[in-house]
Amino acid sequence: MKLPDRVDDVSARFLSVVVCCYNEAHVLPEFHRRLMLALHRLPVRYEVLYVNDGSVDDSLAILEQLCRAPLVRCLNLSRNFGKESAMAAGIDHAWGEAILFIDADLQDPPELIPSMVRHWLAGCDIVNMQRHHRRGDTFGKRISALLYYRLLRVLVDKYAVPQDVSDFRLIGAAPLNALRAMPERARFMKGMINWLGFKTVELPYDRMARGGGQSKWGPLALVDLAIEGIVAFSRKPLRWFSLLSALVFGLTLLYIAGQLSTGSLNAHDLILGMGAMLALGIALIGEYIGATLSEVKRRPVYLLSSTFGGLARQLKAPAESAPPVSALEERENR
Known part of the structure; x- marks a missing residue:
């Protein structure tokens, strides 16, 4: 696949980088620094949309500082709804024609984003990052993840999640519009995205150790997520x-x-x-x-406590014609 290396004909493209955060105060400043360095190299316009999923540490205070930049804003959820719901909030409120999900714990290197964008610009609708090595994970986490993916492959038919593909991915305009049209309340994003089809590529990468804090995905959490996925996608x-x-x-x-x-x-x-x-x-x-x-x-998947930062009042969202169904009320704080 020939990837574009010139920026002249793609500068009008718009990418939303969605970062779901839950108690990531230890790593947010370093993550944001590395993320912005990577984004400055992109040949497209971009925004950074943080989703604070009810953090109880200093994450919100740090995000208020980071969102003083014009291209950075934040959705502050009313409580901890879980990562799947936080990702749904990002999908509903992102302004870009494409979305790139990345975690703030630095296990997914922001430096890989330019490569993902090049594949998107070359015609890929979905760019999945596939873990080649999991050196940053404990032995127990590696075993539980292995069992998790094996179980999904057995039970979730042909739409099973590809082995070791995480939420670190880029979703282009066509699959993004399809996702927004899916009305599920019980969200299993890995399965939903794989179910869509479209032109997809998996790029291998080495998963790093966490930059700080503790993982929110223990063995029991993976079991719960696997059950949710099986019930949602398999009879x-x-x-x-x-x-x-x-x-x-x-x-x-x-x-x-x-x-x-x-x-x-x-x-x-x-x-x-x-x-x-x-x-x-x-x-x-x-x-x-x-x-x-x-x-x-039909309860909302999430509720917003506030939104702040960026150019929230000046920019017009491309998806404004299809307002999010999951947010009941939004309060903007500058």
């Missing part, structure tokens, strides 16, 4: 349970027939076995009912 567990039920039903009939022929039917063992299978089925169905309930209630 395989229900189908497998249906087949298992049919198999158990058939074996039960054979067992009853055999025991009746010998006159030694043990109803107690039969009831225990059937009860265990029914309990599993009820738990499985409950997960899907819970996901359905979230969609039916």
Whole structure:
């Protein structure tokens, strides 16, 4: 693929860099410094949109300082809604024709952004960054991540998340518009983006150690995210349970027939076995009912406490014709 190296014909393109933050005060100043150095090299216009996901450390105070620059602004959520919701807020409020997601913990190097942008300008709709090495992660994190991706590949059909592809990605205009048209409340962004299709490329990179603070993704958090993804994108567990039920039903009939022929039917063992299978089925169905309930209630994915910084009053958002459905009320502070 031939990548453009001249800036003359692409200077009108507009990129939004969305950074979701939760208790990242230790790394925000250094991350922002490196990010701006990388963005200054781009042949396109850009903005930086921080999403403060209810941080309880000094992240908000630091963001207020960073957002004094004209190209930097912040969405301050009313509480911690989780990364998936924070990313949805970035999608709703970004002004660029394309979005680039990057974490503030410095595990995803900002210096790779120019390469991602070149692939976008060369015609790629989605540019995924794929971890080649995870030297910055602990052994437990590497194992849990491996199991997480393997589980998704088994259960989430052909739309499974590619191995070791994180949220560090660039999404072009066509898939971005498609994402904005998807009404899900139970968000699983990795699956949603992969489901879209479009021209996609994976670029390998080495994942670095955190620049400070602690990871918010422990083994239990990954398990919870995997369950959310499976429920949102796969009916395989229900189908497998249906087949298992049919198999158990058939074996039960054979067992009853055999025991009746010998006159030694043990109803107690039969009831225990059937009860265990029914309990599993009820738990499985409950997960899907819970996901359905979230969609039916149609609560906002997030709420904004305030927005500040940048040129919020002067610039006009390209997506203004399709106002975000997830934010109830917005208060602008300069």
